[in-house]
Amino acid sequence: MALLNPDEAKRLAAAKALELVKPGMRLGLGTGTTAAHFVDLLGAKVAEGLDVLCVPTSERTRTQADTYKIPLSTLDATPELDLTIDGADEFDPQLRLIKGGGGAHLREKMVAAASKRMVVITDASKAVQTLGKFPLPIEINVFGAEATRLMIIRAAAACGCQGDVKLRRIPSGGPYVTDNGHYIVDASFGAIPDPEKLSTALLEIPGVIEHGLFIGLAKAVICAGSEGIEIFG
Numbered sequence: 311m312a313l314l315n316p317d318e319a320k321r322l323a324a325a326k327a328l329e330l331v332k333p334g335m336r337l338g339l340g341t342g343t344t345a346a347h348f349v350d351l352l353g354a355k356v357a358e359g360l361d362v363l364c365v366p367t368s369e370r371t372r373t374q375a376d377t378y379k380i381p382l383s384t385l386d387a388t389p390e391l392d393l394t395i396d397g398a399d400e401f402d403p404q405l406r407l408i409k410g411g412g413g414a415h416l417r418e419k420m421v422a423a424a425s426k427r428m429v430v431i432t433d434a435s436k437a438v439q440t441l442g443k444f445p446l447p448i449e450i451n452v453f454g455a456e457a458t459r460l461m462i463i464r465a466a467a468a469c470g471c472q473g474d475v476k477l478r479r480i481p482s483g484g485p486y487v488t489d490n491g492h493y494i495v496d497a498s499f500g501a502i503p504d505p506e507k508l509s510t511a512l513l514e515i516p517g518v519i520e521h522g523l524f525i526g527l528a529k530a531v532i533c534a535g536s537e538g539i540e541i542f543g
């Protein structure tokens with residue numbers, strides 16, 4: 311197979327995932343550049359008459375899907391979904407993920423949890439043996455954000471994770487605010503030796519809304535690279 315750049319690989323994975331979509335399905339639509347390829351391809355199918363109902367995981371994805379006139383719903387109106395297709399920042403051999411590079415992991419996790427099946431689409435650069443090279447996004451409450459940040463540092467250290475925990479900022483310097491009106495801190499741990507332990511510890515901190523570790527949610531990962539497509543799970 312010809313050498314693919316990461317964007318071509320993302321589109322290839324998205325095209326493979328499209329084969330899983332059947333008429334009448336209720337779909338969760340992820341967020342990010344890979345998920346955007348899936349929305350593009352799904353939009354073309356909808357234009358040809360495919361009947362689906364979709365719940366987007368971000369305002370960005372909602373806007374994109376709207377341009378294709380993909381029938382859209384909300385998780386309140388459609389609380390049970392058949393399939394969610396989403397990207398990831400990292401996945402490990404147990405299909406545990408880091409997500410939230412695009413700041414949408416709270417809605418992404420809620421939508422994935424409401425789905426019978428979550429299938430992840432990635433390029434080959436997202437495969438890792440140990441999660442944590444990609445900084446872990448953690449959505450936190452605006453109130454007491456600095457106190458929460460310090461608690462995260464202490465809780466993570468007790469789980470063997472050390473490194474910078476930085477408030478995410480927009481280019482003009484202000485804090486990044488999620489679709490849900492919260493802040494995000496990005497935790498550069500380098501490696502997360504026990505993702506389950508860290509997940510539990512982070513969720514015990516009152517100011518933490520949700521972190522980007524997805525454990526037990528992905529049923530399969532469609533990973534595309536220059537060797538072709540590999541399906542894990």
Ligand code: 5RP
Nearest residue numbers: 342343344397410411412414
């Ligand atoms: C957004 C996400 C994305 O799925 C993740 O950041 C991967 O993005 P991309 O497909 O652009 O590489 O979790 O919150």
